[in-house]
Amino acid sequence: GAGVSQSPSNKVTEKGKDVELRCDPISGHTALYWYRQSLGQGLEFLIYFQGNSAPDKSGLPSDRFSAERTGGSVSTLTIQRTQQEDSAVYLCASSFLGLGDEQFFGPGTRLTVL
Amino acid sequence: AQSVTQPDIHITVSEGASLELRCNYSYGATPYLFWYVQSPGQGLQLLLKYFSGDTLVQGIKGFEAEFKRSQSSFNLRKPSVHWSDAAEYFCAVGEGNDMRFGAGTRLTVKP
Numbered sequence: 210g211a212g213v214s215q216s217p218s219n220k221v222t223e224k225g226k227d228v229e230l231r232c233d234p235i236s237g238h239t240a241l242y243w244y245r246q247s248l249g250q251g252l253e254f255l256i257y258f259q260g261n262s263a264p265d266k267s268g269l270p271s272d273r274f275s276a277e278r279t280g281g282s283v284s285t286l287t288i289q290r291t292q293q294e295d296s297a298v299y300l301c302a303s304s305f306l307g308l309g310d311e312q313f314f315g316p317g318t319r320l321t322v323l
Numbered sequence: 324a325q326s327v328t329q330p331d332i333h334i335t336v337s338e339g340a341s342l343e344l345r346c347n348y349s350y351g352a353t354p355y356l357f358w359y360v361q362s363p364g365q366g367l368q369l370l371l372k373y374f375s376g377d378t379l380v381q382g383i384k385g386f387e388a389e390f391k392r393s394q395s396s397f398n399l400r401k402p403s404v405h406w407s408d409a410a411e412y413f414c415a416v417g418e419g420n421d422m423r424f425g426a427g428t429r430l431t432v433k434p
Contacts, residue, residue, distance in 0.1 A: 213366075244424075251329075251426035252367075252413060265420065300367070308422045309355045309374070314367040 211235075213315035215301050221321045222291055230286040230318045234303030241284050242304075242312060243276055247297040255299075258284065259307045291322045325350050327416045329425035336404050337433045344399040344428050346414030350421075356397040357415040358388055361427075367413065373397065384408070406432045 214233045222228050234241050243255040254268040258278045269275070273291075278284040288295055298319050302312040328347045336342055348354060358370040371382025378390040388399045397414060409432045414425040 252424040254423065302367075308417055308420050311357075311369045311372060312367075314359075316366050 213301055213303055213313050215299075215315040215318050217318060218316065219319045219321075221323065223323050224293060225290055227287065227289045228291055228320065230288075230299050230301075230320070232284045232286070232301030232303075232315060234282065234284070234301070235305075235313055236282075238303035238305050238313070239281070240304045240307045240310070240312075241278055242302045243284070243286050244300040244302065245270075245297045246300055246317070252300065255286070257308070288320075291320075293322045296320055296322045325416075325418070325421055325423060327414055327423045327425040329412075329414055329428050331428045332426070333429045333431065335431040335433060338406050339403050342399075342401045342404045342408070342430070344412050344414075344430070346397045346399065346416075346425060348395050348397070348414075348416040350395075350416055350418045352392070354416050354418045355422075356388075356390060356417075358382065358386070358397075358399045359413045359415060359424075360384075361411040361413065363410065370399070370412075404430075404432055406434065408432055 216231045239260045241258040244252040256276045257265040273289045276286045298317040300317045302314045304310040304312045326349045356373045359367045361367045370386050371380045373380045373390050380388050386401050411427045411429050413427045
């Protein structure tokens with residue numbers, strides 16, 4: 210596609226359930242990023258994939274959060290045993306090169322944990 | 324520790340007035356800097372970026388930003404605001420493999 214796509218656009222889940230959020234980056238982009246945007250907050254960096262290198266997981270808030278990127282393309286962010294404080298918009302971005310290059314953002318997935 | 328600060332959470336300006344959004348950072352001497360805009364219901368879009376060279380950077384939609392090393396600032400400006408500029412604006416600063424976004428400034432434009 211022409212841009213970064215994310216699915217689902219909205220996800221409502223019950224506390225304690227696991228959720229998977231998907232990101233399809235722009236074809237050919239080597240870097241992929243996940244951010245969390247809570248109401249009234251800025252963008253909180255979660256994880257960064259660059260090519261075949263080990264991902265930078267320094268932003269993941271707890272071990273309930275994990276992400277993988279298969280084949281250097283599609284990425285899935287998994288949140289296990291969701292908590293109400295996980296409610297936020299999860300944004301994915303990709304860039305042709307790594308950090309320092311322009312990031313192209315997807316529309317986000319709005320997660321609501323009841 | 325590295326940080327990016329956008330001191331103004333919310334700014335209101337009248338249509339046609341000038342605009343300046345502040346961004347301060349604590350990084351080394353050679354950061355790379357960005358401004359992104361998030362319009363209601365839309366994804367973030369790059370307005371402009373600075374890596375090196377001329378410290379006054381021109382971006383899209385009539386925006387510009389000036390890198391002032393001595394003040395550790397990268398303020399965004401526009402001489403005449405349009406109603407369509409109402410949005411959330413994010414400054415991002417990085418060095419090497421460390422990049423962070425500010426908390427954002429919400430711009431409201433009065434008719």
